[in-house]
Amino acid sequence: MAKIKAGVLGATGAVGQRFIEGLKDHPWFELTSLAASERSAGKKYSEAARWRLESEMPENAADMTVVNVNPKEVDADVVFSALPSDEAKRVELDFAAAGFAVASNAGAYRMAADVPLLIPECNQEHLEIVKIQQEKRGWSTGGFLTTNPNCTTIMFTLALKPLMKFGIKSVQVASMQAVSGAGYEGVPSMAILGNIIPYIGGEEEKVETEPQKILGTFDGQKIIDADFTVSASCHRVPVMDGHTEALWVCMAEDPTPEEVKKAMLSFDPGLGDLPTSPKKALIVKDEPDRPQPRLDRNRGNGMSISVGRIRSGIRFICMGHNTVRGAAGASILNAELMVKKGLL
Numbered sequence: 307m308a309k310i311k312a313g314v315l316g317a318t319g320a321v322g323q324r325f326i327e328g329l330k331d332h333p334w335f336e337l338t339s340l341a342a343s344e345r346s347a348g349k350k351y352s353e354a355a356r357w358r359l360e361s362e363m364p365e366n367a368a369d370m371t372v373v374n375v376n377p378k379e380v381d382a383d384v385v386f387s388a389l390p391s392d393e394a395k396r397v398e399l400d401f402a403a404a405g406f407a408v409a410s411n412a413g414a415y416r417m418a419a420d421v422p423l424l425i426p427e428c429n430q431e432h433l434e435i436v437k438i439q440q441e442k443r444g445w446s447t448g449g450f451l452t453t454n455p456n457c458t459t460i461m462f463t464l465a466l467k468p469l470m471k472f473g474i475k476s477v478q479v480a481s482m483q484a485v486s487g488a489g490y491e492g493v494p495s496m497a498i499l500g501n502i503i504p505y506i507g508g509e510e511e512k513v514e515t516e517p518q519k520i521l522g523t524f525d526g527q528k529i530i531d532a533d534f535t536v537s538a539s540c541h542r543v544p545v546m547d548g549h550t551e552a553l554w555v556c557m558a559e560d561p562t563p564e565e566v567k568k569a570m571l572s573f574d575p576g577l578g579d580l581p582t583s584p585k586k587a588l589i590v591k592d593e594p595d596r597p598q599p600r601l602d603r604n605r606g607n608g609m610s611i612s613v614g615r616i617r618s619g620i621r622f623i624c625m626g627h628n629t630v631r632g633a634a635g636a637s638i639l640n641a642e643l644m645v646k647k648g649l650l
């Protein structure tokens with residue numbers, strides 16, 4: 307099949323760079339457009355962006371001229387958005403209205419009733435709601451908007467999915483979040499080195515509301531939230547990449563740790579036909595001191611979630627790569643699902 311043209315909005319930033327890395331040599335998508343602020347527009351990407359990843363800047367991106375974040379300037383069928391939330395709020399609907407499939411990583415529209423908040427392993431059927439979105443918003447151009455969750459939400463919500471059958475009643479989560487989650491200039495080194503910052507603005511509100519939408523049911527018209535509560539405490543720790551989370555999950559059926567482990571190990575979301583879907587969405591570690599961000603964040607090319615220390619209660623730890631599984635990789639997997647479902 308001919309490759310689908312892909313653009314990146316916010317291409318020079320931390321997540322934008324992960325998009326470019328993730329789209330390099332992608333079997334279905336071809337990078338055709340890079341957009342960023344007017345500070346970068348008109349420059350060659352290699353001049354506009356300070357590449358911060360360990361991989362080389364892909365050559366096709368380096369030579370591309372950055373354009374403005376404007377539907378008239380972007381040449382693509384699907385756009386991956388890595389824009390700051392306020393800018394995303396201003397432009398993402400314009401892109402959808404203009405006929406682009408928008409796979410957004412920003413928080414602006416995650417909780418809008420007609421916008422799917424996708425983790426393909428959890429709620430691929432929610433993608434159907436884009437047809438209602440197009441009708442309701444009068445978009446006849448074929449464009450639509452999808453989102454992926456906050457980076458902290460993704461890790462533990464994926465781990466909760468196989469536990470839904472036990473009747474989840476409440477979840478408590480304490481996060482230990484990597485500095486890359488705040489962007490390169492987000493947390494000054496003098497604030498975080500040898501330190502922990504027990505506050506991340508706006509994070510707990512997202513973590514306490516997004517999982518119920520993701521694990522909710524789509525009745526053909528609307529998404530009905532799952533009926534459990536989440537209580538969160540979010541903390542920034544001096545780790546480069548990889549969010550670690552401690553979970554306490556109360557369930558009606560009160561499963562044993564062995565039953566929880568079995569449910570996680572047998573979890574097969576049936577997405578093996580998507581190019582970046584990891585062989586195992588959930589990896590269960592038996593060693594008492596795992597998962598650890600430095601050792602486990604790159605499992606499944608950064609797309610697997612590692613779980614460990616499953617104890618009665620039920621308590622466990624989960625961990626995943628925040629800028630891959632928690633950001634760019636999540637949007638790319640969502641776009642692969644759109645292709646599979648015939649929307650692209």
Ligand SMILES: NC(=O)c1ccc[n+]([C@@H]2O[C@H](COP(=O)([O-])OP(=O)(O)OC[C@H]3O[C@@H](n4cnc5c(N)ncnc54)[C@H](OP(=O)(O)O)[C@@H]3O)[C@@H](O)[C@H]2O)c1
Nearest residue numbers: 316317318319320321342343346388389391412487489633
């Ligand atoms: N970092 C993470 O782990 C993570 C995880 C999940 C979600 N997110 C979300 O992803 C988004 C991007 O985060 P980030 O860490 O990549 O941010 P970032 O490093 O600050 O990058 C922001 C990007 O947006 C562009 N931009 C900024 N203001 C703009 C404007 N007014 N008009 C057009 N373009 C503008 C910047 O272009 P210039 O270079 O030209 O200024 C840059 O390309 C945010 O919504 C964030 O909440 C981040």
